[in-house]
Amino acid sequence: MLKTIANLKIGEKAFIEKLCLENIPLKLLEMGCLPGIEVQLIQVAPMQDPLYIKVNGSHLAIRKETAEKISIVNF
Amino acid sequence: MSINNTVKVALIGNPNTGKTSLFNQLTGLKQKVGNYPGITVDKKQGFCKLNETTKAVITDLPGTYSINPTSMDETLVLDSLLNEKNDTFPDAIVVVVDIENIKRNLLLFTQIKDLRIPTILVINMVDQMDRKGIKINVPLLETQLKTKIVLASARKRIGIEQIKAAILDYKNLNTAPISNITDRIDKDYFTNLKNAFKEFPLYKSWLLITQIQEFDFLSNQQKALVLKFREDISCIKRYQHKETILRYQIINDILKESFIVDTSKASDLRGILDRILTHKIFGYVIFALILLFIFQGIFEWASYPMDLIDTAFASLSSWVKTVMPPGTFTNLIAEGIIPGIGGVIIFIPQIAILFTFISILEETGYMSRVVFLMDKIMRKFGMSGKSVIPLISGTACAIPAIMASRNINSWKERLITILVVPFTTCSARLPVYAILIALVIPNKAVFGILNLQGLTMMALYLLGFTAAIASSILLHKVLKINTKSLFVIEMPNYKIPSLKNIFYEVIEKTKAFIFGAGKIILALSIVLWFLASNGPDTFKNAEQTITSNIKNKDISTKELQKKIASYKLENSYIGHMGKTIEPIIKPMGYDWKIGIALISSFAAREVFVGALATIYNVDSDGENASTIKQRMSAEINTETGEKRFNIPTGISLLLFYAFAMQCIGTLAIVKRETNSWKWPLLQLVGMGILAYISAFLAFNILS
Structure with a gap:
C-alpha cells in the first residue's frame, strides 16, 4: 500500500515522494510541500482530522483528504 | 516648501x-x-x-x-x-x-x-x-x-x-528578474507567449493566461489571445507546478549561501503550547473558557459605558429643548438627530471590546489553533474551521463577520457561513433584548445565584447559535454545490500581541461600523422623526379636532396637549403606516406603535429602540425626559387595559428579533459578497417566515 502523510505517527518524519502533479493543487506546492522535502507530523486534531505538519520550515494544517494525496517514503 | x-x-x-x-x-x-x-x-x-x-x-x-x-x-x-x-x-x-x-x-x-x-x-x-x-x-x-x-x-x-x-x-532599484526561470520550463512555449504579448513583461503575460478570471483592462484582441492560450489547460497546470518547484530550488540555492540557521538554539515553547492548546480535551475547555470570558466582557464591562451613553444623550436632548427656541428645527435636533447619534454611539463599547479580544486572539496566533481544533466539527455542518471567526465576530456585527469569511477557500463552506452568520446574536439585537427583558421578565433570582433576566439573555444567545447551526445542517443537505478546494492554514508562531496593532484594528472596525451601519441608523432616525411629525390633513387639523371634541369637558391644558400629541402621532405618516400593517402583525400580539418600530427596524434592528423612543417621546408631553424603559413600561394596551409589554408580547417580540433578517447593511454586504440577489433574498424570506411563525406560536401559547 502506498504510504501517505496520513499514515505518519505523531513526531514521525519522512520524505515527500515525487508528487503526482495532476491531482495536487498548486497551492500546496506553493506552501512548500515539494518532492524530496522532509515532512514531520506534529499533531493531529481531535477526531484525527486535520493534520498539523512541519514541511520546508513551515508549520501547516491540512485536512486528512489532502494528506492522503501526498505520498511519502521513509528514511 | x-x-x-x-x-x-x-x-x-x-x-x-x-x-x-x-x-x-x-x-x-x-x-x-x-x-x-x-x-x-x-x-x-x-x-x-x-x-x-x-x-x-x-x-x-x-x-x-x-x-x-x-x-x-x-x-x-x-x-x-x-x-x-x-x-x-x-x-x-x-x-x-x-x-x-x-x-x-x-x-x-x-x-x-x-x-x-x-x-x-x-x-x-x-x-x-x-x-x-x-x-x-x-x-x-x-x-x-x-x-x-x-x-x-x-x-x-x-x-x-x-x-x-x-x-x-x-x-x-534593479528591476531585472532573479533568473530566467521560463527558459528552464519550456523555452519555445514562452518565446511564443512573449511574441504574443510584446507590450507586457513575460511574467505578466504568463499570469494573465494562467488565471481563470477575466481581466477587464485588456483590449478585445488581447482577451481573445488570452483565451486561446488558456485552451491548453493541462499544459498550463504542468508548467505552473514546474515553475513553483524551480522557484523553490532557486530560493534554496540562494539561502544555502547567505542564510545560516543554528537550530540548536531553537526553543520548544511552541511545541509545549501546541500540545496544550490543541489537546483533545484541554483544547476545547480552554476555548470555551476564552469564549465565556469574551461574552462576559461584552455584557458586563460594556454595560457601564453604554448606560452612561444612554443617560448622556437623554439629558442632552432635554437640555437642547430648554436652551433653544421651540420650533421645528429644535425638534429635529432634540428628537431626530440627537437620539439618532446616540443610537449609533451606544454600540461602540461592545464592538470595541469584541474586536479587542478577536485581534488579541489573532495576533497571538491562537486563532489558527482554534481553526485547527474546530475544522472537523464545523465540517459536519457544511462549514470550515475558518467559519469560527465569522461566527464569533457575528456576535458584534454581521457586516465585518461576513467580510471575515473571505479567506474560506471553499465556495460552499463560505456561502453557508455567510448565510447563517446573521442568526448569531449581534450587538444590534442586544439593546432590543435588553429593553424587552427588562420590561417583561421579572428580576428574580433562580436557584439562589442565577438571575432570571440574565438567563433569558443567555437563552437568546444559545437560540441564535442553535438557529445558525440548524440552518447550516439544512443548507449543507440542500445546497448541491460541488467545489474542489484546498484547506491549508498556516500555524504561525506564538507572539505577544502588539498593543499598537490591536489599537488600530479596533479603531478600523469601529470606524467601519460607524460609517457603514451608523450612517443608515442616523439617516433613518431623521426620516422617522419626519414621518412622525408630519402627516396628511387629519394630522394638520389635530389641534382643532381635539379641542372641539372636548369643548365642554373640564380638562387641564397639559392633559389637552397630551391628547393632541397622541392624536397627531396616530394620524402622522408613520401612524398610517403602522396601522396599515396592524392586521398582519396583530396575530403576533403587536399594535400599530410596535408596527412602526418593526417597519423602521427592517432597515436595522437597533432602530427598534430608537424608534420607540421617538414614538413615545413624541407621544408624551416632552417636558419629562424619562428614559425609554420608563416610557415603554407605562404604555397600556387600550383593548385589554393591561400593560402593552406583557409576557406574551414580550416573548413574541424577542423571538421575532432573534430570527428576522432586519438589517439592510447585512443584506447589501451579502449581495456584494455573493454577487447575487438570490442569497440575500433567501435570507430575508427564510428568516422572516421563521420569525413570524415562532412569534405567532409564542404569543398564542402564552396568552
Missing part, C-alpha cells in the same frame, strides 16, 4: 509576516479605509512623508502566500499589480518577509520580482535573529536576489527610516 511628489507604494507579504505592523509604523494614524471599485474588499491606504517634497501613498494589500489567487482577497493583490490603469498600480513594491519563514515567504517575492516593478525586500522581525541563531549575509543576498534589502523590526521600530529612504530612491 510643499509636498508635490507622490510615490505609490504597494505593501505585500504573506500573512503573519508583520506586514500590518509595518504599515502602522510607516503611516501612523494617517490611514483611511476605502473600497476597491466594484468589490467590498477594504482598501487600506496610508500616507507617509518621505522628505520635504515627497510623500508615499501606501496601499496595504491583503496578505497572500502566492501571486496566484485562491480567494477573493488574493485576487485583489493580483489585480492591483497587473492593471497599470488601476489608480493603485504601484511605482514601487515593498515585499515583507518574516525572518523565520524566509524560505516560503521568498516564493511570493520571486514572483513579484518577475513583474519588473521596482521592488524592495524587507526582512522583518530581525530582533529575533540572535535568539533563533540566524545569520544573514545581506550584501550577498542583495546581489543574488537583485534587490535592495532592509533588515527591520516593525514592532521595535528598527529599519523604518531605511525603508523610507529606499522608497524615495525607487527609480534606482
Whole structure:
C-alpha cells in the first residue's frame, strides 16, 4: 500500500515522494510541500482530522483528504 | 516648501509576516479605509512623508502566500499589480518577509520580482535573529536576489527610516528578474507567449493566461489571445507546478549561501503550547473558557459605558429643548438627530471590546489553533474551521463577520457561513433584548445565584447559535454545490500581541461600523422623526379636532396637549403606516406603535429602540425626559387595559428579533459578497417566515 502523510505517527518524519502533479493543487506546492522535502507530523486534531505538519520550515494544517494525496517514503 | 511628489507604494507579504505592523509604523494614524471599485474588499491606504517634497501613498494589500489567487482577497493583490490603469498600480513594491519563514515567504517575492516593478525586500522581525541563531549575509543576498534589502523590526521600530529612504530612491532599484526561470520550463512555449504579448513583461503575460478570471483592462484582441492560450489547460497546470518547484530550488540555492540557521538554539515553547492548546480535551475547555470570558466582557464591562451613553444623550436632548427656541428645527435636533447619534454611539463599547479580544486572539496566533481544533466539527455542518471567526465576530456585527469569511477557500463552506452568520446574536439585537427583558421578565433570582433576566439573555444567545447551526445542517443537505478546494492554514508562531496593532484594528472596525451601519441608523432616525411629525390633513387639523371634541369637558391644558400629541402621532405618516400593517402583525400580539418600530427596524434592528423612543417621546408631553424603559413600561394596551409589554408580547417580540433578517447593511454586504440577489433574498424570506411563525406560536401559547 502506498504510504501517505496520513499514515505518519505523531513526531514521525519522512520524505515527500515525487508528487503526482495532476491531482495536487498548486497551492500546496506553493506552501512548500515539494518532492524530496522532509515532512514531520506534529499533531493531529481531535477526531484525527486535520493534520498539523512541519514541511520546508513551515508549520501547516491540512485536512486528512489532502494528506492522503501526498505520498511519502521513509528514511 | 510643499509636498508635490507622490510615490505609490504597494505593501505585500504573506500573512503573519508583520506586514500590518509595518504599515502602522510607516503611516501612523494617517490611514483611511476605502473600497476597491466594484468589490467590498477594504482598501487600506496610508500616507507617509518621505522628505520635504515627497510623500508615499501606501496601499496595504491583503496578505497572500502566492501571486496566484485562491480567494477573493488574493485576487485583489493580483489585480492591483497587473492593471497599470488601476489608480493603485504601484511605482514601487515593498515585499515583507518574516525572518523565520524566509524560505516560503521568498516564493511570493520571486514572483513579484518577475513583474519588473521596482521592488524592495524587507526582512522583518530581525530582533529575533540572535535568539533563533540566524545569520544573514545581506550584501550577498542583495546581489543574488537583485534587490535592495532592509533588515527591520516593525514592532521595535528598527529599519523604518531605511525603508523610507529606499522608497524615495525607487527609480534606482534593479528591476531585472532573479533568473530566467521560463527558459528552464519550456523555452519555445514562452518565446511564443512573449511574441504574443510584446507590450507586457513575460511574467505578466504568463499570469494573465494562467488565471481563470477575466481581466477587464485588456483590449478585445488581447482577451481573445488570452483565451486561446488558456485552451491548453493541462499544459498550463504542468508548467505552473514546474515553475513553483524551480522557484523553490532557486530560493534554496540562494539561502544555502547567505542564510545560516543554528537550530540548536531553537526553543520548544511552541511545541509545549501546541500540545496544550490543541489537546483533545484541554483544547476545547480552554476555548470555551476564552469564549465565556469574551461574552462576559461584552455584557458586563460594556454595560457601564453604554448606560452612561444612554443617560448622556437623554439629558442632552432635554437640555437642547430648554436652551433653544421651540420650533421645528429644535425638534429635529432634540428628537431626530440627537437620539439618532446616540443610537449609533451606544454600540461602540461592545464592538470595541469584541474586536479587542478577536485581534488579541489573532495576533497571538491562537486563532489558527482554534481553526485547527474546530475544522472537523464545523465540517459536519457544511462549514470550515475558518467559519469560527465569522461566527464569533457575528456576535458584534454581521457586516465585518461576513467580510471575515473571505479567506474560506471553499465556495460552499463560505456561502453557508455567510448565510447563517446573521442568526448569531449581534450587538444590534442586544439593546432590543435588553429593553424587552427588562420590561417583561421579572428580576428574580433562580436557584439562589442565577438571575432570571440574565438567563433569558443567555437563552437568546444559545437560540441564535442553535438557529445558525440548524440552518447550516439544512443548507449543507440542500445546497448541491460541488467545489474542489484546498484547506491549508498556516500555524504561525506564538507572539505577544502588539498593543499598537490591536489599537488600530479596533479603531478600523469601529470606524467601519460607524460609517457603514451608523450612517443608515442616523439617516433613518431623521426620516422617522419626519414621518412622525408630519402627516396628511387629519394630522394638520389635530389641534382643532381635539379641542372641539372636548369643548365642554373640564380638562387641564397639559392633559389637552397630551391628547393632541397622541392624536397627531396616530394620524402622522408613520401612524398610517403602522396601522396599515396592524392586521398582519396583530396575530403576533403587536399594535400599530410596535408596527412602526418593526417597519423602521427592517432597515436595522437597533432602530427598534430608537424608534420607540421617538414614538413615545413624541407621544408624551416632552417636558419629562424619562428614559425609554420608563416610557415603554407605562404604555397600556387600550383593548385589554393591561400593560402593552406583557409576557406574551414580550416573548413574541424577542423571538421575532432573534430570527428576522432586519438589517439592510447585512443584506447589501451579502449581495456584494455573493454577487447575487438570490442569497440575500433567501435570507430575508427564510428568516422572516421563521420569525413570524415562532412569534405567532409564542404569543398564542402564552396568552
